[in-house]
Amino acid sequence: MSPRTAVNRRKAKETPVRAGRVNKTKKEQTTIKVSADKLQLVPFSQPLEEVYGTPPAWSEGRQQLCDAIPWFRCTQGAMYHSEGFCYGFLIDADGGARSYLDEEILITRIGGCCTKDSEGNLILEKNQEAGDALVQSVIGSQKSKLAVGLVLGQKNKLLSRVLPYRYNIMDWFRVTNVWFEKLGQKYSAKVRFEKLNLAEKSWWGAKDSSLPLPIEKRDFETKPETIECESCFTESLRIYEEGWMCLEPDCIDFWKIDNASPPAELTFHPDFLNFRSPPDPAVQPSYSLVPDLLSTLDESATDVSTSRIAWKGIVCPMCFKCIRRTFWQGWKCDDDSVLDGARCPYQKFMKMTPVSLRVVLDHFELAPIKRAFLFDQKFSIPEVDDTSFFPYRKLTYQLEGVGSITHFVSNRTVNSRRNGPDELFARLQREDLGLKRFRIQSSLVAGTLTSHFAVNYGMPYKYVVSVDSKGFDEAPETMLQALGRLSWATEKAVMSSGGSYLPPNELLTLGYFEEMKIGFHDDGESSLGPTIATFSLGAKATMLIRMKYKYFNGTTQKVDGTAVGTLLQDDLVLKDCKFEDERRKLKDDLEAGVITREGYDRSRRDLFKGRKGKEAPTAIKMELHHGDLVVMHGENLQKYYEHSVIPENKLRFALTARFVKPDHVNAKEIQKGEFSLTPDQIYDGK
Template identity: 50%
Template sequence: MAARPIAGRPHVAGQVLKSGRVTKGKTEGNKVPSDQIEAAITDQVLEPVRAEPPAWAENCQQLCDAIPWFHCTQGAMYHSEGFCWGFLIDADGGTRTCIDEEVIITRIGGCCTKDSEGNLAPQKNQEADSTLARSIIASLKSELPVGSIFGSKHKILNGDLPHRYNIMAWFRVTNVWFERIGTNHGAKVRFEKLDLAENSWWAAKGSAPPMPLELRDFDTKPQSLKCEGCSKESIRVYEDGWMCLQPECDRFWKIGNVSSPPELTFNPAFLSFRSRSDDEIRPNCSLVPDHLSTLDEDATDISTSRGWKCSDDSTGTQTGGNVCSFERLMTMNPISRQVLLDDSEQPSMRREMVFDRKFMIPEIDDVSLSPYRKLTYKLDGVGCITHFVADAEINSRPNGPDDLFIGLQREDLGLNPFPLSILTLLIRMKSKLLNGNTQRVDTGDGKSVSGSALQDNSVLKGCRLEDECRVLKEKCKAGEISQDKYDNSRRTLFATQKGK
C-alpha cells in the first residue's frame, strides 16, 4: 500500500493513495505470518498528533458509561432504535481502509472471522437488510451525525494516539456501498467530518490548518453512473474503473465484463469531495456531555452510577502509579424502609399468609418462639425446612433489621465497580466435541474449521451416537487409528447428525 498523504504535507509527484492495509507488500509464495505482521505494525514509528482528544478512556467499559452515543462494550458500531449513533475504529478495519483528518472509509463490521493470515474476512454475505447495514443506511438517509472513536490498535492513521480510546468528532455518513471481499460481499461506509472548519486533533503535529470553507469546492462530486443490468446508480469509488456496487446485480464488482483486480486505487474525486455545511444537521447531544454539572448532590437515582468526563487534569501518586486526584463525594441519603411497605403505610404487626393448596402447606407455630411465627415444611424421606417469620416488633428492635437496612446504606463497605474481565471458558456443546475457546480458522482453501477438538472426549452415556463414539474411542486407544483420524471421524459423525 502506498503511503497515505496527510493534510498539510507536500505531495510527492506521482504518489497515489491505494487501498489496503498498512503491511508489507505480499509476494507470491512468501506469506508473512499474522503474528509477524502484527509485530511489524506495533513497531512502526508513529507520528505525534496535533492535540489531545476532547475525552478519552483506557477501557471500553469507562467509555460506554460516560458517552451517551456509544453503549457497545463489544463490537464497533453502536446502533439503537434503527439508527447508528456511534462508531469505533480500532484494530482491523478490513481491506481498502482509508483515514485522514476529515474522511474515514472502513467496513461496517459483522459477519466476519479471521482467515489463515489472521485478518478479518466476511464469513458470509452481508446484505442490505442486515441490522448493521440498515442502521448505517438509516443514519445516512436521516442525516444523523455519528460520533466516532479512535482505538490505539488502529494504525492506518499512522498517528501516535495518546490513549487507548480517543473521542474524535461528529461525522456524517456520506456513502454506503457493497464490495467483494474474498468470496463474499460486505458493506463499506464513508464518513465525513461534520465541522470542516475545526482543527482535527488527530492530524499530524505541525500540519497546516484546514482550508477555510469559503475557499472549498462543494460542487464537484465523483462520477456516478447507472448500471445497464440493474438500472441502479453507483458512485465511482476506485480509479481503476467504474463498477456496479449492487450485490444482487450480475455485473456487481466488475469493470466492464471482467472482475475487478485485487489491488485497487481510490478515486481521488471520491476522497476529496466534501459535503456543504448544513445547519439543520445537528447532533442529538454533546460530543462529551458535562454529566457532572447536572448531578444533584442529594441524588440517589441511576444517573449517579454513570461515568463522566473528569475536569481535573492533575495527577497524584498512589502505590507507585499515576492516578487522577479528582474526586467528588455525593450526599447519600438512606432510603426509608417505608418504600418497602405496601399501601397500609405502617409495618404489619402480624404477617398474614395465604398458602396455595397446590403446593405444600406448612405446620404453623405462633407460640413456641413468639413473636416469631414458625413455619415447618416436612419433606418425606429428606427432612424439614423451618422458616422463621418476623413482624414489626422484631424488625424495630435496636440493631435489628430496620437498623441494619439503614446501616448498609450509610457504612462504607468497600464496594467499588471493577472493569469487566474477559474470561476464556470451556463450554460444553451439544456434541461435547470442541473447546469453547477455540477460534474458527480458515484452512486457506476457502473452508473454515472450528479449531482443535477435545483431547479427552468421554463417551456420553445415553447420547444418540453413544455406540459409534465408543467404537471410535476404543480404536483410538488400541492404536488402530491415529488421533487425527479419530478427530476427523468424530467431526464427520456429528456433522451428519445436524438438523436431525
Template identity: 45%
Template structure:
C-alpha cells in the first residue's frame, strides 16, 4: 500500500480579536489561539565605563580567568579558599549592590539554568514561574562555600567577582553577558531566615575604593576620597546566649546572626518582620585599606606575555589550551584553533568583528621525542601468556610479518581487533613514519568544537577535522570545517588507504568507509568514555594511531551493565543481558523464562526490579578491554550493536598524537554522498605489508 498524500495546505482566514483571544476560521474549522504577550525588558540606565574583561559564555570566562574556573556553579575555590564568585539572575531575598559593596545569598549566585549545581553547592532553592528563586532547603556553617569564604576573609585573600547581565540587583544596563567587576574582600558572613528556612549571607567590599567603579551609573560623581570618609564600624552586640558578636544589619533591631544559637533571628523575644530594611551604618561601613590584602592572581592575566619568543618547547603543553584576554577588545577568548587564538572566527567577515589573532607556529615534532623505545618500533611485536583480570576478555592472538593481531570477541555483539605494527611496516614509503611528518606539514584545519551535551561554549579537549560525509555526534562541527575527500591532503588519503585495508581485513571486502575524523592530541589530552553512535553509522569503525602512545579502554555502558537507569525502577527496555553484566546469571535465567513465555512482561519487570534492589553499591563499570596503542597501530571495532551497548575512552601520554578514524555513515542527501566519494591511486592503496 502506498503512502497517503499529505492534505493540501489550508489557507488561513481573517483573524478576529475578542478580548485576549484570537479567533481564526480556516475553511470552516475553528481555531482558537491564546495571544502570547512578551513583556519588553525594562530599560535600565547605562553604566559609566567598560569592564576590564568580559565573555560571551562561562566557558570562555573560565578558560581565561584563573580565579574563576567554573563552567557550572557560582563560587570558585582553590585549596578551600574562595577566589571568585558570579552574580547572575536572582540573588535571593534582600540582595543589595551599589558601586562598592555587594550583599548576596550564598546559595544563589548562579543562573537558573544551573539550578541543580547551585543546590549541590551551598543549600537549596528552586526557580519559580516568574524566574525568581525560593528557598527549599536550608544550610548551616558547613555548607559548601561558607568555609571557603571564611578562609578567604581570615587569610585576607581578595575575591574576584563577575556579574552577568541577568542579575537583579545592580539595575543598570551592562555592556556584555559576563563582566568582570573588580577584586573584593569578604568583610562579613552571617545567617538569616526567610519563610522559616535558614541560609547564609555574605558581604563583599571593593578593595580599591579610590578608583571610580566602571559599573557606577553614567553621569555619577567621583567616589569620596578615603581621607574624607567616616568608616565607623556599625553597631554590634554580644549575644547573651552564644556570646558571639553580631552586627546590627537591619533598622528594625539587633539580632543574633549565629545560626546555631537558640536566640538566632530574634528581635528581643519576637520574630522580625518580613519587610526588613538595611541599617544605614551597616551599608556605609568600609574597612580600612590593608596592604596585606592580596589576590591569588592578576584580575586580568596576560598569558601571551609569559610565552618566550625564542623558544617553542611549550607549544604542545597543556598551558597553551588556556584562554586569553584579547588585548584589543578585552574579550575572553578560548583556544579553538590548532595554530593559535582568534578573537573572531576567521570565517566571520563581519566588519565590526575584532580581528585580533595570536598565531603559534607549531614546530615539527620528531618521532624520536614521542617514541620512548631505544629504536623506533619493534622488529616483531609478540605477547606471551598474560592472565587477564577476571572482568576482562582474553584475546585471540595471530602473528604476521607486519602485525601482531589481537582479537577480542564480545559474545553476541561483535569484536575489537588490535593490529600491533612491527618496525618493517612503520618505515615503508607513505607508512606511519612518513604520515606522522606529513600530517604536521599539511594544513589540516584542526580545531576544538563545541560539545552539545555540556554547558554553553564547552569545547572538546582535542582538536579535530572531518573529511567526507559529515560526522557530528556529540559535537557541533561547523559545516565549513567538513572537507570533501577530493580536497583532503595527500597524507589523509594515504592514511585512508591503510584504514580501508584494516576494515576489510576484519569485516570483509565490501566494507568501504566514506568518512574520516582526524583528531590531534597534545600532551596529556584525553577523550572520555563515549560511543560513535552517529545516526546511520555502519557496523565498522577503524582507527590508525600515529605518534605518541595512548591507552584505549572499552567497557559496557552503565545502563546495560546494571539493567536500569538512574533509578532501579527505571528499567532498561529490551535488556540484552550481556555477558559480564551485573547479576548476569540471575538476569539471563530470568530472561530465558520471559523469552519462552513462561512469565508475563509484568512479572518479568517485577522480578528484574527485585534483582536490582540487591545491588547495593554498583560502583564504576570496569573495562572489558584495555589496549596500549603505539605508533602505527590499528584498532577495528566491528558489530552492529557494539556502539549501542559499549563505550570507549582514550588517554594520550606523549607530546603529540594523531588518531585517524574511518567509518561508513549513511549520507542524508546527494551533497553528502559526493563528499564521501574517493578514489585511491595505486600508491595510496595498502596491502597489509
C-alpha cells in the first residue's frame, strides 16, 4: 500500500473509502457498492493488475494445501480453528459484504451460520452469537496474541490483481478487532486482520505501488474513535464514515445511527482503515509460515518412516508447491507450470528402514501358541472349529440368507514357518512394490486421497485404473507366496460352506502407515465373483461388518439425514434390520394379496415417518492379527453389507484376492490374471 505519513488523522482531510475492494496505487481508487442483505460481493469488472511478487508457498488444490500447511488443515470453510484458537484463514469467493483488502489490512466476515439462495449467494440463516465456536476462536487468538496465517484464493472478489495460483500463502496477521454487524434482519461477526510484518512490501501488492513506510516513521498513536453507548454502556469503535453505531447485538440501539437504521451502502472511516498496532514481540505464530517437515525426520530411525507425521504433505523446495505424499517411499512434485514450462523434477524418497515385528506386535513372544478369544455378546458369535484346519482356529460367522465370513486365526507355529507371515512381512518392506495413494472417486471433498497405499496385480480391478494394474508375471516372489495362501483359504472356506470354488485371479495389496485406515465400503462390483479373501501382515487391525444403510432402514439416505428417503422397491427385510417385524409382516401381506402395492408403500411411509434413519449397528467385529486370513463368501454379501478396517500400530499390509470375471475385462488385459504357482508357492495350510 502507499506510504502513510505520521499525521494526526483526526485533523487531516481524508477521502472516505467504500466497503469493498480498494487498490492503493497511483491509479484512481475504485469502490464497490453491495447490497446490505447479501454476503457475496458483486464481481469486479475492470482489468486485473499484476502483483508485486510471488507467494512463499502455493497450491492448485485445497487438499494439497491442507496436507502441507499445518496452520490450515481445513478442507472446507474459510477458517482453520482448533481447541479454541484460529490458526489460518482463507480469503476466496465468499468475502462477505462490507469487506476490504489492501497490502496490510483485511476486513471480512468470520463465517458460519449461512446458507445459499437460489442464485448461489450466501445468506445469513441465523444470528451469529458471541459464543459461536468460530467467533470464540478468533477472539482466542486475539487475546492470546497468536498470529493467524492468511491464504488468498484466486476466486476472491476483493483484490483486483492477477494471482499466480489457485491458493496463495500470504503472511502472518494479527487480529485487531472483532465486532458484530447487521445483515438484513440478522447479525454476524466481522474481523479486522493486520499484517504482522509492516517493514516489508507485501507480494500481493500492486506492482507499481510504493514501498511501505519504515517502522520508525509509522504513526502508532492515532486510533479510531471509541464511544460508550448510552443504552448498554458498552464501548464500540467508529468503523464507518456515516456515523458511530453501537456494535453490541443485545443492545436496543444496536446498528443504529442517531436512532435510525444506517444506509445500505457504508463507507469505512479512514481512521479505522489506517490505524496500525505498535510492534509487539509477544505476537507470534504457532508454526512456521512455510514449514520444513523433512528437516525433522530422522530417516535412520525405524519408527519414523511409517509414522503419522511422515505421510503429511511438504512444500517443494524448488517450486514451493504444496505436495502430498502419494508414494510409499516419499514425495514427488508433479507440477508442470514452473521452471519455464518444464515439469518440476524435485522428489524426495526416504530411506525406508524396515520395521521390525517387535515394533508393531504387542504379544510378549510376537504371537501366542494358541490365540484365545472372549467374544462380545453385542456382536455375532462365531462357530469355533479347532480341529479341521489345525494349527489354525477356524471361526465362522453366518449372515442369514446372505453368506458367511470365515476367519482363519494364525499363531506362532504358522507365522514362524519358512515363507510364513514373519518372513513375508520383512520381504514386503524390502521390495519396491509400486505402492501409491489414489484419489477417492466419490469423495465429498474433491481430490481426497485414500488413507492407505495400494498396488494391484493380476486382472484389472476398479480400485485402480487398468494402466496401474500389473500382470502376475511382474509380481515379486512375495506376492505369489501370499497368493498361494489366499488361494488355499478361499478354497477351504468356500468348500466348507458348500459353494463352488473359483480360484482368485487378482491381488490388491494395501499398505498402512500409522493412523491410516479404510472406512466402510464394499467389494460388490458386478465384475467380481462371490468370494473375497484377505491376508493380514503386521499390526493388529479391527474389522467391522455392518448392514448397508438402505437395507437396514428400508429407504435410501437423505443428505440432511432428517427426512425419509426413497422406499426400496424390493425390501428384503434382512435379519436384525430396523422395524424387522413390522416390515416383514407388511411384505408378507403384500405377497399374500392382503394389501395392494399402493397400500404397502403407504404403510411403510407411515412406519418410517418422523423417525430419523441411522447407520446400522456393527453386526460382526473381528480382531485381525499378524498372519490371519479372512474369507467373505456369498453372492449378495457385498451387496447388503459393508466393512471397514482400522489398524492399530505403525505398519500393516493387507493382501486381498478376488476372482474377476473375464467377460468384464478387456481382452488385452486378461493375460494379466494368468499365473502358475510353483511348489514353494502353493500353500499346504500348515
